[in-house]
Each structure stands twice: as C-alpha cells, then as structure tokens.
Amino acid sequence: MREAVMKVFRGTDSGSGEFKTYKVPIEEGMVVLDAIHYIQGYLDPELAVRWNCKAAKCGSCSAEVNGHPALMCKSRMDHFPEGQEITVEPIKTFPLVKDLVTDVSWNYEVNKKIPAFKPSENADWTFMQEDIERVQEFRKCIECFLCQNVCHVLRDHDRKDVFYGPRFFVRMAGLEMHPLDTENRAGILKDQAGLGYCNITKCCTEVCPEEIHITDNAIIPLKERVVDEFYDPVAKLFKTIFGKKK
Amino acid sequence: MNQSKTSGAPAELGATSRNDAWWVEPALVATGFTLFIIYATWRALVDYQFQEWGPYLSPFFSPKITLPGWQWSPAILILWMPAGFRATCYYYRKAYYRAYFMDPPACAVGHFGGEKYCGETTFPLVLQNLHRYFLYLAIVVVGFLWWDAFSSLFYNGSFHLGLGSLVLFGNCIFLSFYTFGCHAFRHLVGGRLDCFSCTSGAKTQFKLWNIVTKLNEHHMLWAWVSLCSVGFADFYVRQLAAGVWTDIPFIGS
Numbered sequence: 057m058r059e060a061v062m063k064v065f066r067g068t069d070s071g072s073g074e075f076k077t078y079k080v081p082i083e084e085g086m087v088v089l090d091a092i093h094y095i096q097g098y099l100d101p102e103l104a105v106r107w108n109c110k111a112a113k114c115g116s117c118s119a120e121v122n123g124h125p126a127l128m129c130k131s132r133m134d135h136f137p138e139g140q141e142i143t144v145e146p147i148k149t150f151p152l153v154k155d156l157v158t159d160v161s162w163n164y165e166v167n168k169k170i171p172a173f174k175p176s177e178n179a180d181w182t183f184m185q186e187d188i189e190r191v192q193e194f195r196k197c198i199e200c201f202l203c204q205n206v207c208h209v210l211r212d213h214d215r216k217d218v219f220y221g222p223r224f225f226v227r228m229a230g231l232e233m234h235p236l237d238t239e240n241r242a243g244i245l246k247d248q249a250g251l252g253y254c255n256i257t258k259c260c261t262e263v264c265p266e267e268i269h270i271t272d273n274a275i276i277p278l279k280e281r282v283v284d285e286f287y288d289p290v291a292k293l294f295k296t297i298f299g300k301k302k
Numbered sequence: 303m304n305q306s307k308t309s310g311a312p313a314e315l316g317a318t319s320r321n322d323a324w325w326v327e328p329a330l331v332a333t334g335f336t337l338f339i340i341y342a343t344w345r346a347l348v349d350y351q352f353q354e355w356g357p358y359l360s361p362f363f364s365p366k367i368t369l370p371g372w373q374w375s376p377a378i379l380i381l382w383m384p385a386g387f388r389a390t391c392y393y394y395r396k397a398y399y400r401a402y403f404m405d406p407p408a409c410a411v412g413h414f415g416g417e418k419y420c421g422e423t424t425f426p427l428v429l430q431n432l433h434r435y436f437l438y439l440a441i442v443v444v445g446f447l448w449w450d451a452f453s454s455l456f457y458n459g460s461f462h463l464g465l466g467s468l469v470l471f472g473n474c475i476f477l478s479f480y481t482f483g484c485h486a487f488r489h490l491v492g493g494r495l496d497c498f499s500c501t502s503g504a505k506t507q508f509k510l511w512n513i514v515t516k517l518n519e520h521h522m523l524w525a526w527v528s529l530c531s532v533g534f535a536d537f538y539v540r541q542l543a544a545g546v547w548t549d550i551p552f553i554g555s
Contacts, residue, residue, distance in 0.1 A: 123319030123410055143319055148410075184499040186508060208406040213419035235497040252428065253421035255399045256392055259409035272485070272518065276392050279431075280489035287431035 058082045060133060062091055064103065065145040068154045075143070076100070082133050088144060089117050089128035092156070104155040112265055115200030119156050120145040125202045125263045147205040160201050166220050169248065173231055174239040187235040193273060194230035196266040199223065203260035203270060209253045219250035222260035222270050229274035232281065242285040245278055254279075315404060317412030324408035332401035334526070338533055345536060346377035352543035357457035358450075358466040360539040361473060361532050365446040380443070384532075387440035390433035392485045393525045434486040444481050448474050462554035466538060473528075473535040480524035483517025 059079045067073020078099050080091045089107055096103050108114040110129045117128040122136070122143050136142055150158040203222040209215050220228075228245060231237050245251045256279075260270045268274070284291045318324065345362055353363040353376070367379050388394050399405055404414035422430050451470040455461060481487070492511030498504050517524065541547035 120319060120410065122321055125410055140321075143321075145319060183497075186498045187496075206409050208413050209419065209421065211410075212406060212413040215419060233496055235500075237496070250421075250423070252423035253419070255395065255405065255421050255427075257396050257399050257406060257409075259406070262409050271392075271396075276485045277489060277493050280434075280486060281494065283431045283434065283486075284494060288434065 061141045063141050063143045086133040087129050088131040104157045106157050115198035118147050118200045118202050125206045127265050149205040149211045171239050175236040176238050179236045183235050190233050191230045194226045202263045206259040206263045219253045226274045242282050246282045314412050315414045328401040328407050331397050350375035352540040355542035357454040358539045360536045362536045364450050383439040387436040390430050393521050437486050440481050444477050463552045465550040469535050469538050473531040476528040476531040480528040483521050488514045488518050
C-alpha cells in the first residue's frame with residue numbers, strides 16, 4: 057500500500073512547537089483531513105484538530121497545507137506528487153491553541169460591530185431575482201476564515217486594530233447591496249472597518265473554498281461606494297441634486 | 303483575548319512554507335511592466351520624432367496637440383492620462399503591489415515593508431480613489447484612437463486599407479475591452495444601485511452592468527492584451543516612419 061509522509065505541526069506555542077513526521081497509508085479518494093484522522097486514530101491520539109462536517113461546508117478544518125491556506129477536507133491526497141512530504145500547519149493569523157487548532161474568536165467580536173440588516177418599516181418583501189443574485193453569492197460564505205488568514209493586512213501587518221478583513225467586507229457587501237436594506241455603512245467601511253487598508257492583492261479570492269469573488273464583487277464595489285461618499289465631489293453633487301440612489 | 307499570531311513577529315520577505323514556484327508570477331509581471339515602461343519612456347521622451355506615417359498616427363501621440371512654445375515631446379501632454387488610468391486600475395494595483403512593492407509578493411508569502419502599514423488610507427496611495435476620473439480621461443483618449451483608426455481608412459482622398467489600419471483597429475478593440483470592463487465603470491453603470499428592477503432606468507442599467515461584468519471578469523486579460531497592443535501599434539507606426547518596415551496595403555495604396 058502506498059504511504060504518504062505527513063509533517064504535522066505539534067505544540068501550543070509557535071516558538072517552541074515543532075513538526076512531527078508520520079507515515080500514513082493512502083486510500084483512494086482520501087483527503088488531508090482523513091490522513092490527520094488516521095494519525096489521531098492510530099499513531100498519535102493527542103493530536104488536536106478542529107473539524108466537523110468533512111464536506112467543505114462547516115469551515116472548521118482550515119489549515120495550511122504545503123503553505124497554502126486550505127480546508128483539509130477539500131485537499132485531496134492525490135493532488136500531491138507521490139513521495140512529496142505534505143506539510144500541515146495551523147493558520148498563522150490567529151492565536152494558536154494547540155497543534156492545528158487556533159482561536160478565531162476575534163472574528164466573532166468583529167462581526168458584532170457590523171450594523172445589522174435594517175429594512176424600512178413598510179418594506180415590500182417581494183423582490184426580483186436579479187435584485188438578490190449579487191447578495192446570494194455572499195451568503196455562500198462558510199466562515200472558514202481562510203480569507204482572514206491569508207490577508208496580509210492581518211497576517212503580516214497584524215492590523216487587527218484597524219481592519220475588519222475580507223470576510224466582513226463580504227458580509228457588509230451583502231447588507232449594503234440588499235434591495236431592502238436602508239442602512240448606510242460607507243462611513244463605517246471607511247473608518248472603523250479600514251477598507252482603505254486593503255490593497256486588493258486578491259489572496260482572499262484565491263483561497264476562498266466557496267469561490268466567492270471576494271475582491272471583484274464585494275471589496276471593490278464597496279471601495280467604489282466609499283469613493284461615492286468621500287472622494288468624489290461630482291458624485292456627491294449629483295446625489296445632492298438628483299436624490300439618493302435606490 | 304490574546305491577539306498574538308501563531309507566527310509571532312511579521313514574516314520576513316519570502317518566508318513561506320509553500321513549495322511551489324510562487325515567485326514566477328511576480329517576476330514575470332515585474333519584467334513585463336518594466337519592459338513596457340522603459341519602451342514607453344524612451345518613445346515619449348527620446349525617440350519621439352517618429353510619430354506618424356501616411357494615414358497612421360501612433361497611439362502614443364494621439365490626439366495631435368500643438369501648444370505655442372511647447373518644445374518637448376507631445377506625448378508628455380497625452381500619456382499621463384492612460385498612464386494614470388492604468389496606475390490606479392484595480393488589476394494593476396494588485397499586480398504592482400505584488401511585483402514591485404512585494405506587499406505581499408504572493409499569497410501566504412512573507413512581505414516586504416515596515417510595521418506602519420497604511421494601505422491606501424494615506425497620501426499618496428489614497429489618490430488611488432481618483433481612478434474614476436482617470437477613467438473619464440481614458441474614455442476620451444480611446445475615442446480619439448477610434449477616430450484615428452477610421453481616419454486611416456481614408457487617405458489622399460480615397461479608401462485605403464493596410465495592415466496598419468488593422469493594427470490600429472485591433473488596438474482600439476482591446477483598449478475598449480479594457481477601458482469599458484473597468485471596475486469603476488462597472489460601478490458607475492449600475493453597480494452602485496441596490497435595486498435593479500425598481501425603475502425602467504435601473505433595468506437598463508442592469509443590462510449595461512451585466513455586459514460590463516462580462517468584460518470585467520477578464521479584466522486582467524484585457525489589461526495585458528491592450529498593453530501589448532498599444533505598445534505594438536506604436537512600434538508598428540514607428541518602424542514605418544523610420545523606414546525600417548513597409549506597410550502592407552490590401553486596398554488602395
């Protein structure tokens with residue numbers, strides 16, 4: 057039976073943690089999460105890993121496989137050349153708990169800061185498909201936080217103090233573009249959420265397991281809406297004369 | 303709540319666990335941009351005596367502008383507009399932030415730069431927000447290039463079609479795909495609306511937005527193809543004007 061060589065991060069601290077090597081038998085259709093489960097079950101029961109659905113829908117098993125932020129349950133073992141070591145590490149942007157498990161609770165705190173959906177009191181709840189299609193793409197998000205992990209503003213510059221991150225721009229885009237929402241979040245996007253810190257290098261889009269066009273369909277349209285409000289005097293004048301867009 | 307990262311201090315430039323050739327893309331982009339910038343600068347500032355030949359006007363020198371007392375290259379008066387459009391373009395920003403600024407050079411690869419990262423919130427990068435104004439100027443420039451392409455069909459009072467006209471038309475098509483697939487244009491034609499079905503005007507804008515979205519999905523492709531086409535169109539006219547190449551006439555002479 058073919059075997060894969062897995063190098064898995066072990067430890068509770070990034071400084072003192074180390075990689076341990078395991079040999080795992082490969083079966084057809086196996087994914088990296090299966091290999092981790094094999095290690096847990098037969099080689100090292102103390103290995104910590106967070107997972108739930110094993111179907112790329114719960115967003116729990118985010119990790120870095122050969123340096124690529126990815127869901128372990130969506131990373132097929134036959135994707136890697138035979139004989140190549142497969143490195144599995146925790147996502148780097150959030151505090152390490154143990155082995156492959158990180159504390160992503162910062163994201164939930166950010167989520168609370170976003171003004172919720174606010175329909176008008178006399179809203180007509182019948183709306184057309186073309187008005188909701190854009191928003192439906194954003195609703196696919198499974199909150200795996202891979203986009204937050206790979207975003208260099210959070211990952212390298214560690215600007216959690218001023219920047220909400222791509223996951224929450226997706227959420228805010230879903231609210232801002234909703235035909236029934238009446239809240240204006242442009243000011244929050246510009247200031248508290250730090251949209252201007254994003255330099256649109258598109259890594260969030262590249263790693264999204266739901267293939268949401270985070271940059272093109274959420275972040276850039278939001279940047280343009282911020283331009284409407286704060287950087288475009290002609291648009292501002294136009295809006296003043298002809299009224300607010302619907 | 304502990305806010306520290308698992309990786310501790312910010313990663314050094316190039317630090318990564320990736321084992322693929324992540325450096326190839328930024329290296330190719332940096333090479334492509336650098337070659338174009340060197341060529342365009344040389345043509346605009348040094349080699350500008352070869353601006354037109356017969357019915358063809360180089361896109362670097364269109365529209366023809368004559369200012370009294372201006373003794374430098376006319377390209378200086380023109381090229382800042384398309385250059386500004388491309389410099390503030392959302393695709394190019396991604397490309398040069400990765401390739402030149404290395405911030406980051408590739409996804410999940412250590413960046414280059416200090417700890418005081420401000421993104422596009424402070425001067426000068428906050429000026430990226432003026433992208434739509436450069437779009438307006440770029441549309442005017444593209445309009446002149448279409449005019450030049452059609453004008454090349456009528457030379458010395460008769461219809462004329464040569465390889466140069468095809469080069470100019472091809473350039474106009476690619477530049478139009480790039481310009482009208484721009485993210486700012488997509489926003490202005492309809493993306494700014496929350497409701498596409500609420501008014502008859504909004505329904506028209508929705509149709510436009512869909513067309514622009516189709517172009518926008520390949521914005522990177524059109525950015526590169528149009529960059530190459532505008533460079534080649536200029537080079538073709540330059541070679542004709544310098545007497546190095548001879549145009550191939552299909553109809554007329």
